Amino acid sequence: MSAGGVLCAGRLYCDLVFTGLDRLPTLGTETFADGLGLYAGGGAFITAAYLAALGRPASLAATLPADPFRALVQADLARFGVGADLCRAAPEGSDPQITVAMTTAQDRAFLTRASGPALPRLGPDQMAAPGLRHLHIGELRTLADNPWLLEVARKAGLSVSLDCGWEDDLPDKAGALIAGVDLFLPNDAEAQRFLDQGIALGGPMLTVIKRGAAGAVALKGTDQWEAAGHPARTVDTTGAGDAFNGGFLDRWLAGAPVPDCLEAGNRCGAAAVAAVGGTGGISGLRDARPVPVASGV
Template identity: 55%
Template sequence: MSLEGAVVCAGRLYCDLIFTGVPRLPSMGTEIYASGLGLHAGGGAFITAAHFGALGRHAALAATLPGAPFDTVVAGDLAHAGLNLILCRAAPDGNDPQITVVLTGTDDRAFVTRRAGPALPRLTAGDLRGSRHMHIGELATLVECPWLIDAARGAGLTLSLDCAWDETLDAKGAAPLIAQVDVFLPNAVEAQRLVAAGLPPPWSSLDVIKRGAEGASAGHGDTAMAAPAIAVTPVDTTGAGDAFNAGFLNAWLDGAGVEASLRQGNDRAARAISGRGGFNPAATEAAT
C-alpha cells in the first residue's frame, strides 16, 4: 500500500487493559474493584493514527506488532481503524507482550506499562517517501530512535511529538531532540515536569499544552493562544491527549490557524472521552 499523502504515526503499540470506575488507586497489600473492563489496542501512535483515519486522513502506523496472547485483540482494532500497516513489523520471537494497565477514576487515571523489544522497525527516508508528516507518539520513542528525525527530514516531512512523560528519561538530554520538531504536545503535568527538570519553554517551534478540563493553550514565538474545553460527561479519559493531537494536527496540516487547530483538538478529545478506550469508533466516527 502506498504512503502517498499519509501521516505516519510512529511509536509503541500496546494492548490496553482499561479498568473503569476505580474508586481509588490501590496500595500495596490492598485490593480494589472496578466497575468495568475493556481490552483495546493502545499507545499514543496507534490512538492518534486511528483518530486521523476517522477524520478522513490517510494514516499509517510505524510500530512493532505484538505477539501472543494479545495479538488478536490488537489486530482486530488495527483492522477496524483501517490503518496503513506497511511500516509495521512482527515482534521478534520470544518477546513479552507490551501491556498497559489503565486505572480510570472519576477525575483522572493512572497507568502501569510493560515495554518489550524495539518500539518500531528501523526506517529510512526512502521508506517514508510520499508521506506528508510524521507524528511520534512519545518522547521515549524518539530517545530510543533519534534517527527518526533524519529519516523524516530526509523525506521532506514536518514533525510532531507527544511527550508521554517517562520519569526514567534524562529530560535535559532529550531537549535537543525536542527542539528539532515542529510541534511539541505535552500535557500540563508533563510541561510542569519539564520546567522542574530545568527546561522552561519554548521547547520547539510550536508548543501546545493540553490542559484537560481547562482546554488547551499554545505558544508560538511571542504569541500565546488558548481554547476552552468542550463540556462532556467523560466515560474514559484514556487517550484523550492522543485524540487531541489528531484533531489539532489535522487542522494544522490543512493550514488552519493555531486557535482554530486548538478548537479542533478539543473537539476530538471531547468525542474520545465519550466512550471506553483510546479509540472508540462508536463515540468518534458517528460524530465526525
C-alpha cells in the same frame, strides 16, 4: 495514500482498561472494577485512529505486541483504517506489550510493560512514500531511543510532531530532541517538568500544552493562543491527549489557524473521555468532520 498522509511511530500495546473504580489500588488492599475492555493502545496508534476517522490517511510504524494479543491488536488497526504495512512482529520470546489502565471519575493510573524495540528501522524510501506528508512520534522515549527518525524524516521532506508521554526521568538531551521537531504536544504536568528542569518551551517550534477539561494553550515565540475545553461526561480518560493530537494535527496540516486547531483537538479529546478505551470516542466523530480550510496558520 493520498496527499496529506501521516505516519505515526511509537509503542503499540494491548490496553487492558479497568473502569468504574471507586478508588485506585493501594498496597495491601484490593479494589474492584465495574468494567474491563481489551483494545489496541499506545499513543501513536490512537492518534492515527483519530486521524483516519477524520478522513486523513494515517499509518503506523510499530512492533506488534507478542501473542496472545497480536491478533486482537491487528484487528483493531484494520477496523479503524490505520495502515499497518510498517508494523513488524515482536522478536521471538518477547513479553507481550501491555498497558493496564485503571480509571476513576477523578484520576487514572497505568502499569505498562514495554518489551523490545518500539518500531522497526525505517529507510528513506519508506518515509518518502507517495502522499506521506508528516511524521508523528507518539512519545519522547521512542525518539530518544530512535533519534534517526528525525534525520530520515527531514530527508524525506516531512514535518514532525512529538508527544511526550510520562517519564520518571527525562531522557538525556531531552531539550535538544524536542527542539528538533516542528510541533511538541505535552500535557500540563509534562510541560511543568520541563520547565522545572530549565528546559524552555515555546521557542521557534510550536508547543501545544494539553490541559484536559481546562482546554489547551499553544505557544510559539512571543505568540500565545488558548481554547477552552469542551464539556464532557468523563467515563475513561485513556488516550484523551492522543485523541487531541489527532484533531489538532488534522487541522494543522490543512493550514488552519492555531485557534481552530486547538478547538479541533479539544473536540476530539472530549469525545475520547466520554467512552471507554483510547479509541472508544471515535464513533462520536463520524458525522462531525470539519470543513477543509485554505487559510494559513
